[in-house]
Amino acid sequence: MRLIIRSDYNEVSEYISTYVKNRINEFKPTKERPFVLGLPTGSSPIGLYKNLVKYHKNGELSFKHVVTFNMDEYVGLPRDHPESYHSFMWHHLFKHIDIEPRNVNILDGNAENLSEECARFEKKIKDIGGVELFIGGIGPDGHIAFNEPGSSLMSRTRVKTLAYDTILANSRFFDNDINKVPRMALTVGVGTVMDSREVAVIITGAHKALALAKCIEEGVNHMFTVSAIQLHSKALIVCDEDATLELHVKTVKYFKSIEHVINNLIGAENVGLQGNIH
Amino acid sequence: MPFQSSEKTRQNRNSRLIKIVNGRIVRNHTIINDDVLYIHDGKIIDPQNHFFACGNPPDVLINAKGLLIAPGYIDVQINGAFGVDFSVWKGDKQMKEGLDKIAKGLVKYGCTSFVPTIVSSHKEVYHQVLPTLKPRKGNKDNGAEVLGVHVEGPFITSSQLGAHEESCLRAAPNGINDFVDIYGLHELKDNPIKIITVAPDVEGVLDSLEELVNFGITVSIGHSSATVFQAESAIEKGAKCITHLFNAMQQFHHRDPGIVGLLGTTRITRPFYGIICDGIHVHPNSIKIAYDSNPKGAILVTDAMAALGLPPGEYTLGGISVRKSGNEKVEVVENGKLAGSVISIDACVKNFKKFTGCSVIEAIEAATLHPAELLGIQNFKGTLNVGADADFVFLDDDLNVVKCFIAGEEISTS
Known part of the structure; x- marks a missing residue:
């Protein structure tokens, strides 16, 4: 696992967005061989999307041959509701870029048969050859997508009941009225994320420091579902200084030293995007 | 008959989906900097709904280059x-x-x-x-x-x-x-x-x-x-x-x-x-x-x-x-x-x-x-709301008319 520490949210966004841009451009996607990208919603990726839009407008990045799969969507919320994840993705990313509508995949929380919808989503990921890069954020309790504490680490896309903590946290988007927050969501499973060829997680803010510590300094634990990435061979966490508050000094120093070694001893030009040495 | 053929050409032109980006849109008594306009059949349509429901990408992309769209x-x-x-x-x-x-x-x-x-x-x-x-x-x-x-x-x-x-x-x-x-x-x-x-x-x-x-x-x-x-x-x-x-x-x-x-x-x-x-x-x-x-x-x-x-x-x-x-x-x-x-x-x-x-x-x-x-025609004219006729102008900051569109089609202003 790689842990990249940056000073604040903006630098974290800068790092991850440059990373995504370089990964897509290096991949040289075509119609026959698209780049398959998993995408989150929430506050963590807003800076990332803003930068991706900027790159697109500058002509540095095209989404013509990028296929996206979003992590989750509320159940029963109208698609055009301002807090739906469809609306989020439209406003923050899709409306600004050249992505083909048919290449966008977001779970339909209003499907007649929700289980079928989840199965269809899984099949679509499988049919296209899996996700190349899944980007995630986490909740303060370490949940990735809507895989709340206690979710199976083998889970696939399914209907999930939201934890009380999540409902409370999300009520700020629903007039601070917890009764307006949908109680259920469709979400990719931990297993779905783990099947992707690479996972990158954005973790910022002091309120997520405990989750980060649990995720990387303790064992794999279904109470902090993001900790499953310890078992992934290509995992990247990008965090800010605030999020490291609960980490051991030793941990922080170690991961920072890796970047130091790459930059000063090996030379960044000799290291590939995913950390491989040429 | 010449009339019919020109009518037909217009229908073909109108059936194109037009997307306008990078404009500052005058709408709802404010200027919206980061939105897009979608136009179909001479009308302004709901872009988000179109994107997720129809799935057709735009046929024409127009870059407003930071101009006002009124x-x-x-x-x-x-x-x-x-x-x-x-x-x-x-x-x-x-x-x-x-x-x-x-x-x-x-x-x-x-x-x-x-x-x-x-x-x-x-x-x-x-x-x-x-x-x-x-x-x-x-x-x-x-x-x-x-x-x-x-x-x-x-x-x-x-x-x-x-x-x-x-x-x-x-x-x-x-x-x-x-x-x-x-x-x-x-x-x-x-x-x-x-x-x-x-x-x-x-x-x-x-x-x-x-x-x-x-x-x-x-x-x-x-x-x-x-x-x-x-x-x-x-x-x-x-x-x-x-x-x-x-x-x-x-x-x-x-x-x-x-x-x-x-x-x-x-x-x-x-x-x-x-x-x-x-x-x-x-x-x-x-x-x-x-x-x-x-x-x-x-x-x-x-x-x-x-x-x-x-x-x-x-x-x-x-x-x-x-x-x-x-x-x-x-x-x-x-x-x-x-x-x-x-x-x-x-x-x-x-x-x-x-x-x-x-x-x-x-x-x-x-x-x-x-x-x-x-x-009493504010649902069709005089706004850029969804459902309105796609009649609009591109204006610079001094309110000079740069481009003019009627029913979604650019009309030469020269």
Whole structure:
């Protein structure tokens, strides 16, 4: 696992967005061989999307041959509701870029048969050859997508009941009225994320420091579902200084030293995007 | 048949999905910096819904390059332009050609809809002219949309004649029957008459207002020496607007402020008011007073006559000789009175902002949203809301018209 520490949210966004841009451009996607990208919603990726839009407008990045799969969507919320994840993705990313509508995949929380919808989503990921890069954020309790504490680490896309903590946290988007927050969501499973060829997680803010510590300094634990990435061979966490508050000094120093070694001893030009040495 | 084939071409063009990016969109009384416009079949559609529901990518991508995108301007009082005068009958063919010339020519000023205006005329002129000015859709072939006709007079006061011909004036002792006699029942009831300017102090006019309103006509008061009492009565009976405020009406007097006094009424809703922002017909300070009294009622009108868009010289308006001097002023040759204006609607918008110090949004709304509201067509015209006709302009920060689109198609402004 790689842990990249940056000073604040903006630098974290800068790092991850440059990373995504370089990964897509290096991949040289075509119609026959698209780049398959998993995408989150929430506050963590807003800076990332803003930068991706900027790159697109500058002509540095095209989404013509990028296929996206979003992590989750509320159940029963109208698609055009301002807090739906469809609306989020439209406003923050899709409306600004050249992505083909048919290449966008977001779970339909209003499907007649929700289980079928989840199965269809899984099949679509499988049919296209899996996700190349899944980007995630986490909740303060370490949940990735809507895989709340206690979710199976083998889970696939399914209907999930939201934890009380999540409902409370999300009520700020629903007039601070917890009764307006949908109680259920469709979400990719931990297993779905783990099947992707690479996972990158954005973790910022002091309120997520405990989750980060649990995720990387303790064992794999279904109470902090993001900790499953310890078992992934290509995992990247990008965090800010605030999020490291609960980490051991030793941990922080170690991961920072890796970047130091790459930059000063090996030379960044000799290291590939995913950390491989040429 | 050539007509059919051009109709077909237009349908093909319209079925394309157009996406406009990087514009600053004037919508809902604000400027939205990070949104996009989707246009299909000549209408503004919901882009998010289209994206997720239909799945077709845009066929045409237009980069607005940071320009303002505003609804197209609507001119509810325009007597003519480019040498053509709506009030002068020259036969069907010539009227049609004249209308085409104006409808296409106005586009360069950002005008996407207009209401051809006929000054006080004799009965036969209405019967000749009105059928040729029926509402007509705006598009690439037609140019700006014809929303219907504004009949300004002949039920107006002789003491507030302006450039109208006195021998044409009429009173309405028989109420609505006199209106029917002059304009024709069909013209009043169905179309093309959209707006009528009347003087409340002319016999029989006040008593006919409700029936005119019931025909679906927008009633505006002007060319009148009405007292403030008569003016308020007219509003209570359904009149919604004042025709070219300050011009051709009693000057403001503190004991009886007349029609101008409607700006200060608290008893009834303050009406819309058309105002000529050429800096000649109305002093900028007067425009500022009107704006401060009722900013949501301001409607910018050109009141332009045939000499708009023509070089200086002598021309004819409703049979009267007028002289255009410079690019701004036209006078009646005989008596030196102002004879309508030669200002374009985009210049009105710029002037209104300059004279009143209002925001860009307010200046634009005075030529878009407000006239649309006056005519009750704000769901289709005068806004960039989903469902509206895709009539809009690209403007730079000085409010110069850079591009003009009607029904989703760019129309050359050169």
